[in-house]
Amino acid sequence: MKTMAITIKPKTFLLLPVLLVLVAGVVLTVVRFTYGLGKVTALSDAFPWGLWVGFDVVCGVALAAGGFILTAITYLFNAERYKPVLRPAILTAFLGYILVSVGLLYDLGKPWNIWHPLVMWNPHSVMFEVAWCVMLYSTVLALEFSSIIAEAMKWKKVVTAFHAIAVPLVLAGVLLSTLHQSSLGSLFLIVPLKLHPLWYSSLLPLNFFLSAVAVGFAMVILESFISSRILHRGLEFDLLVDLGRFLWFAEIVFLAVRLQDLFVSGVLHYAMDGSLEGIAFLIEMGLFFTSILLLSIRRIHNSKIGLFFAAATAVLGVMANRLNVSLVGMLSDSKSGYFPSWSEITISLFLVTMGVIVFFTAARYLPIFPPEKEADISK
Amino acid sequence: MATYGLLLDFNTCIGCKACMRSCKEVNNLSGPLGQELSAENYTVVNTYKDLNYRKMCMHCLTPSCTSVCPVGALKKSELGPVTYDGNKCIGCRYCMVACPFSIPRYEWNNPRPVVRKCIMCISRIEQGKEPACAWVCPMGATRFGERDRLLDIARARLTRHPDKYVNHIYGEKEAGGTSVLMISSIAFADLGFRSTLPQEPLPDLTWTVLRKIPNIVFTAGIVVGGIWWVINRRMELDRENNGNNHKA
Numbered sequence A: 001m002k003t004m005a006i007t008i009k010p011k012t013f014l015l016l017p018v019l020l021v022l023v024a025g026v027v028l029t030v031v032r033f034t035y036g037l038g039k040v041t042a043l044s045d046a047f048p049w050g051l052w053v054g055f056d057v058v059c060g061v062a063l064a065a066g067g068f069i070l071t072a073i074t075y076l077f078n079a080e081r082y083k084p085v086l087r088p089a090i091l092t093a094f095l096g097y098i099l100v101s102v103g104l105l106y107d108l109g110k111p112w113n114i115w116h117p118l119v120m121w122n123p124h125s126v127m128f129e130v131a132w133c134v135m136l137y138s139t140v141l142a143l144e145f146s147s148i149i150a151e152a153m154k155w156k157k158v159v160t161a162f163h164a165i166a167v168p169l170v171l172a173g174v175l176l177s178t179l180h181q182s183s184l185g186s187l188f189l190i191v192p193l194k195l196h197p198l199w200y201s202s203l204l205p206l207n208f209f210l211s212a213v214a215v216g217f218a219m220v221i222l223e224s225f226i227s228s229r230i231l232h233r234g235l236e237f238d239l240l241v242d243l244g245r246f247l248w249f250a251e252i253v254f255l256a257v258r259l260q261d262l263f264v265s266g267v268l269h270y271a272m273d274g275s276l277e278g279i280a281f282l283i284e285m286g287l288f289f290t291s292i293l294l295l296s297i298r299r300i301h302n303s304k305i306g307l308f309f310a311a312a313t314a315v316l317g318v319m320a321n322r323l324n325v326s327l328v329g330m331l332s333d334s335k336s337g338y339f340p341s342w343s344e345i346t347i348s349l350f351l352v353t354m355g356v357i358v359f360f361t362a363a364r365y366l367p368i369f370p371p372e373k374e375a376d377i378s379k
Numbered sequence B: 001m002a003t004y005g006l007l008l009d010f011n012t013c014i015g016c017k018a019c020m021r022s023c024k025e026v027n028n029l030s031g032p033l034g035q036e037l038s039a040e041n042y043t044v045v046n047t048y049k050d051l052n053y054r055k056m057c058m059h060c061l062t063p064s065c066t067s068v069c070p071v072g073a074l075k076k077s078e079l080g081p082v083t084y085d086g087n088k089c090i091g092c093r094y095c096m097v098a099c100p101f102s103i104p105r106y107e108w109n110n111p112r113p114v115v116r117k118c119i120m121c122i123s124r125i126e127q128g129k130e131p132a133c134a135w136v137c138p139m140g141a142t143r144f145g146e147r148d149r150l151l152d153i154a155r156a157r158l159t160r161h162p163d164k165y166v167n168h169i170y171g172e173k174e175a176g177g178t179s180v181l182m183i184s185s186i187a188f189a190d191l192g193f194r195s196t197l198p199q200e201p202l203p204d205l206t207w208t209v210l211r212k213i214p215n216i217v218f219t220a221g222i223v224v225g226g227i228w229w230v231i232n233r234r235m236e237l238d239r240e241n242n243g244n245n246h247k248a
């Protein structure tokens, strides 16, 4: 009875805001495509990239990194015991990239030209490279995702076909991810004078790659916790504890590279100057340090709630980093005082909400999770 | 082929704004004359302490905007101008973010928006004419010509009147040099021009990383593939030794 109360409450409680976001999202979508970007966004000539680039695209791609991390571990490094968490990770990554692409459709001034990079080439452009990698990687994810379905449906022929190409496919996915995860950082290499020194660095691509690895682990942990809660499934807790160890290590490597870089460039004093950038930087660092600290204490690392919070702070840390690079760090030079409009925020929320709904619908009706440990189900 | 440019001499500009008006005319730009660059003002003339100065696209020799555009909608013509093709553009606005002079503007309130900036009247140049703003300028304060010649003229003016000009040809070296050159009696920083630009073209910063990508792919492919092969081989050997049935 008690579980009933717990599970039903948040749903009815959430229903109203979710409905509101959905309705507002649809209305704003119509406005966006009828009247142009100016009507719904706070963007300006001085600040042409806002929340939709910073959150929907730059954060979105990072948060979908769980897919390539886990396929690499399970297939390339043959750690097959992670298979139970592999499928939801692939599903999340696949949905994540779809969301990123949809977000891009909102943000591009001429979304109907989105296919142009296919035929109009500029190999000197980082954006061109990212576009190609994201397109190819989404194809890889679509194939990996269909292999899951085929496996669960026991379509023998399809499954054998997938088996034959599994390793090269996964390898391609890992390489493509390495490239575009880091290239999202390279996007900002060309603005040494516009991006604040706390974030501008020639190591931006490396920083982005290392933090993508970290957030990949963190997202898999979070997703497993949340879906076990909502779908009442068992939790592969020992696997998550192991992933937590990888997360801990990845965060330390990221922070070490980043801090030595800032130290060598002699810009750390900006962190303490009380400016908006300084505070944003301290928040970013604080989140990473908290996560590392939580994971360093064995009692916390091995407790469900502790691991959950460690992963959540890691995700927030990487999000803070991405938003700092693409928004906060670009603010002062632009003198624009950009702050996302409520419509921008609503549309971002709308996309996330849609993603979450699709994820749980898919998780419920598609054979995403291996059918074991169903004892928790309360009916 | 000669590469052309414009020389803007702020000291001789009288602020009549004929250039702004003629620009609107030849480029079909509506709306009133503005104070700031906008989708309807490719160039502006403003006044600071009696000095009239002009702002427009610098037509960089190695432009950031053309290097970042994923579809090559922006192009550096051999004639000098940096041109734009709205039919190719996808509207990512990376050009606006990347431009070191923050020049390109966008049609925010158009559902089919395009990027807006001076294109140095490329079609007029191709017809053997001067850009409209240079042609109309009554004082010769905007002068069209081969960039090398303009640079000589600018240098000559600075040496002849060291008291009247700050010793700086803006655009000679900025961001690797630009086709538009400017000389002035007031420091460019005071007029709001970015004065801390590196002398190397900014696209180099990206290219040093981008050009390594084939190596990265190759090396990472070999390393990760190698790890897979080793692990896989070892597991196969284990299996053979144990004679176990393997379950995929």
Ligand code: SF4
Pocket (backbone or CB within 6 Å): B057, B058, B059, B060, B063, B064, B065, B066, B082, B098, B099, B100, B101, B102, B103, B104, B117
């Ligand atoms: S000034 Fe800006 S818009 Fe003009 S050519 Fe240079 S980079 Fe491009």
Ligand code: SF4
Pocket (backbone or CB within 6 Å): B068, B069, B070, B071, B072, B073, B074, B088, B089, B090, B091, B092, B093, B094, B095, B096, B115
């Ligand atoms: S907005 Fe258009 S012109 Fe500018 S970089 Fe993007 S595609 Fe190219």
Ligand code: SF4
Pocket (backbone or CB within 6 Å): B019, B022, B023, B024, B026, B027, B042, B043, B056, B117, B118, B119, B120, B121, B131, B132, B133, B134
């Ligand atoms: S060169 Fe042509 S487009 Fe550029 S400012 Fe002059 S008149 Fe306008």
